[in-house]
Amino acid sequence: MCTCELWIETLKGLRMSDQLNWVYTDKVKDHFVNPRNILKDDENFKEDGKGMVGNIKCGDQMMMAIKVDAKNNTITDCRWKTYGCASAIASTSVLSEMVKGMPLDEAYHLSPKDVTKELSGLPEHKIHCSVLGDKALRAAINDYYRRTNQEDKITAETSKIICQCMNVTDHEIEDAVLEGARSYLALQEKTKLGTVCGQCEKEATKLLNEYIKKHFS
Amino acid sequence: MPVKQIYLDHNATTPLHPEVKIAMQKAMDVFGNPSSMHSFGRDARALVEESREKIASFINAEADEIFFVGSGSEANNTILSIFTCEPSQCANPCNMAHEIITSKIEHPCILEASKCLQNRGTPILFLNVDNYGKIDTAQLEKMISSRTGLVSVMMANNEIGTIQDIKKIADISHKKGALFHTDAVQAVGKIPVDVKKLNIDFLSLSGHKIYGPKGVGAVYVKKGVKFCPLIRGGHQEKGRRAGTENTLGIIALGKAIEMRKVEMDKEEKSLLELKSALKKGIEKSIPDIRFNGHPTDCLPGTLNVTFQGVEGEAILLYLDLEGIAVSTGSACSSGSLDPSHVLLACGIPAEGAHGSIRFSLGRDNTKEEIDYTVTKLTEVIKKTRKMSTAYK
Numbered sequence: 148m149c150t151c152e153l154w155i156e157t158l159k160g161l162r163m164s165d166q167l168n169w170v171y172t173d174k175v176k177d178h179f180v181n182p183r184n185i186l187k188d189d190e191n192f193k194e195d196g197k198g199m200v201g202n203i204k205c206g207d208q209m210m211m212a213i214k215v216d217a218k219n220n221t222i223t224d225c226r227w228k229t230y231g232c233a234s235a236i237a238s239t240s241v242l243s244e245m246v247k248g249m250p251l252d253e254a255y256h257l258s259p260k261d262v263t264k265e266l267s268g269l270p271e272h273k274i275h276c277s278v279l280g281d282k283a284l285r286a287a288i289n290d291y292y293r294r295t296n297q298e299d300k301i302t303a304e305t306s307k308i309i310c311q312c313m314n315v316t317d318h319e320i321e322d323a324v325l326e327g328a329r330s331y332l333a334l335q336e337k338t339k340l341g342t343v344c345g346q347c348e349k350e351a352t353k354l355l356n357e358y359i360k361k362h363f364s
Numbered sequence: 365m366p367v368k369q370i371y372l373d374h375n376a377t378t379p380l381h382p383e384v385k386i387a388m389q390k391a392m393d394v395f396g397n398p399s400s401m402h403s404f405g406r407d408a409r410a411l412v413e414e415s416r417e418k419i420a421s422f423i424n425a426e427a428d429e430i431f432f433v434g435s436g437s438e439a440n441n442t443i444l445s446i447f448t449c450e451p452s453q454c455a456n457p458c459n460m461a462h463e464i465i466t467s468k469i470e471h472p473c474i475l476e477a478s479k480c481l482q483n484r485g486t487p488i489l490f491l492n493v494d495n496y497g498k499i500d501t502a503q504l505e506k507m508i509s510s511r512t513g514l515v516s517v518m519m520a521n522n523e524i525g526t527i528q529d530i531k532k533i534a535d536i537s538h539k540k541g542a543l544f545h546t547d548a549v550q551a552v553g554k555i556p557v558d559v560k561k562l563n564i565d566f567l568s569l570s571g572h573k574i575y576g577p578k579g580v581g582a583v584y585v586k587k588g589v590k591f592c593p594l595i596r597g598g599h600q601e602k603g604r605r606a607g608t609e610n611t612l613g614i615i616a617l618g619k620a621i622e623m624r625k626v627e628m629d630k631e632e633k634s635l636l637e638l639k640s641a642l643k644k645g646i647e648k649s650i651p652d653i654r655f656n657g658h659p660t661d662c663l664p665g666t667l668n669v670t671f672q673g674v675e676g677e678a679i680l681l682y683l684d685l686e687g688i689a690v691s692t693g694s695a696c697s698s699g700s701l702d703p704s705h706v707l708l709a710c711g712i713p714a715e716g717a718h719g720s721i722r723f724s725l726g727r728d729n730t731k732e733e734i735d736y737t738v739t740k741l742t743e744v745i746k747k748t749r750k751m752s753t754a755y756k
């Protein structure tokens with residue numbers, strides 16, 4: 148794609164106001180400066196479930212550990228660690244407060260949107276930094292289900308291949324949207340889907356619009 | 365607001381030199397159009413030409429080899445644009461290039477402009493660099509051919525500070541009949557630059573990296589080299605750049621260069637001392653780090669460091685809360701997670717490139733500020749590493 152087109156994409160994606168205040172809201176700042184519930188190396192946190200997602204090569208990685216009250220099926224405590232930017236730190240910190248006392252199945256269905264709402268918003272181009280927290284939480288809950296022989300409760304994070312030629316999944320399309328793709332062209336630029344036979348364009352466009360609606364409307 | 369504010373981001377931009385400020389205040393009242401023949405115009409013209417002289421003499425050029433533009437980016441875009449001429453469609457064809465060679469570590473304004481040329485059909489070849497960010501000249505010798513119209517390599521890199529062997533690269537280019545351009549935005553005013561000695565055909569510079577104002581730059585085009593403007597219109601700047609001159613900016617740029625001439629040599633020594641103090645301080649109090657860029661062929665004030673196991677933007681913002689301004693190469697802040705293209709080109713793995721911080725020192729920094737920075741940085745790295753999944 149020519150940079151001119153990319154630039155128009157950028158203009159559409161960025162609101163000027165995003166760049167004005169201190170990079171983030173007061174709430175983000177508060178959690179960034181004083182992150183809650185970080186796993187300390189010297190504490191003996193006996194977790195009932197633990198999950199790790201992300202990859203430091205991509206710039207962020209997240210670990211969540213939870214304690215569960217098996218009788219009530221609720222999360223009683225949690226700890227985390229992250230390799231990531233300010234948004235990643237703040238969103239995991241806030242998430243760690245949200246889930247204490249929360250029933251497992253409610254926690255299981257938390258979305259990045261719930262987290263950003265709790266943070267009073269993140270700049271649009273930083274939303275992708277907040278998606279790892281809930282993913283890590285789900286991984287930790289899955290781990291708990293596995294440890295307690297409740298595999299039936301695990302809803303696999305099924306991913307479906309949309310572009311057969313380039314092997315691109317719906318999850319990758321969602322990630323591309325979170326990273327700022329707002330058009331089919333931008334999506335192609337990020338994921339390379341649709342660059343061989345082109346068959347997948349219709350389905351990819353449909354998903355693109357769904358994900359934009361899901362995360363940004 | 366933190367009590368102290370320490371600015372260590374001079375490669376991003378610099379504050380105005382106090383003398384430049386004074387010169388600008390005086391020049392505020394000079395409103396004539398330098399193209400007008402009356403006394404108002406002539407007054408403005410005289411100041412513009414004085415500024416041109418100062419810049420020319422600073423880089424050992426002739427005054428009429430210099431013209432003014434709106435930024436370093438415009439300077440670079442202008443030079444690349446003259447190589448897209450279509451001789452079949454132009455009555456006055458200039459430097460049509462079948463092929464352009466540049467490097468992987470250029471500033472985005474060169475990289476993006478060349479990608480655009482590529483999309484329009486001019487092949488662009490990108491040179492590799494070694495671990496220190498030095499151009500592979502052996503690769504250039506192999507890559508360059510009679511098809512090459514232009515070689516464009518930056519003199520000093522904005523992220524890691526590495527300074528290239530410009531003379532050698534220019535000589536290789538000329539041997540094959542190609543012209544040579546250097547983006548010297550980070551170099552002019554920080555290290556000695558002599559266009560004749562270095563055998564340069566085109567050079568770009570910018571005001572705001574050397575204590576001048578933003579939005580003004582200059583281009584050097586060697587006498588006799590064909591040139592075609594990017595911005596067309598009036599006959600300003602001898603037809604090389606249309607648009608009524610930014611007289612205030614031009615006068616200020618001239619003053620900034622004049623001050624560099626006075627201060628540069630002396631400042632180099634103190635910057636090197638400060639940088640060495642910063643480097644030693646970091647080495648002493650923070651484990652698992654690496655310094656990027658060339659150990660000696662490097663801008664005196666630039667230090668790029670990778671902190672293992674932590675992410676750059678978090679470090680930047682924690683330091684910002686302590687009043688310390690630095691920059692990160694990784695572009696998470698600009699809307700993507702792409703790590704710095706410069707560090708990747710130097711062979712630094714992505715996870716290292718994500719955790720890199722650039723300190724760029726300037727004329728006002730003091731030893732106390734460096735010591736304070738080392739103390740705060742040590743705390744910040746310790747804190748972020750404690751919460752990191754990637755540091756044991």
Ligand SMILES: Cc1ncc(COP(=O)(O)O)c(C=O)c1O
Nearest residue numbers: 435436437471522547549550570
């Ligand atoms: C090496 C280099 N080239 C070009 C530029 C662009 O200059 P300007 O900001 O004046 O457009 C910069 C600064 O951002 C730079 O560091």
Ligand code: FES
Nearest residue numbers: 310312341344345
């Ligand atoms: S299925 Fe996507 S390009 Fe072929």
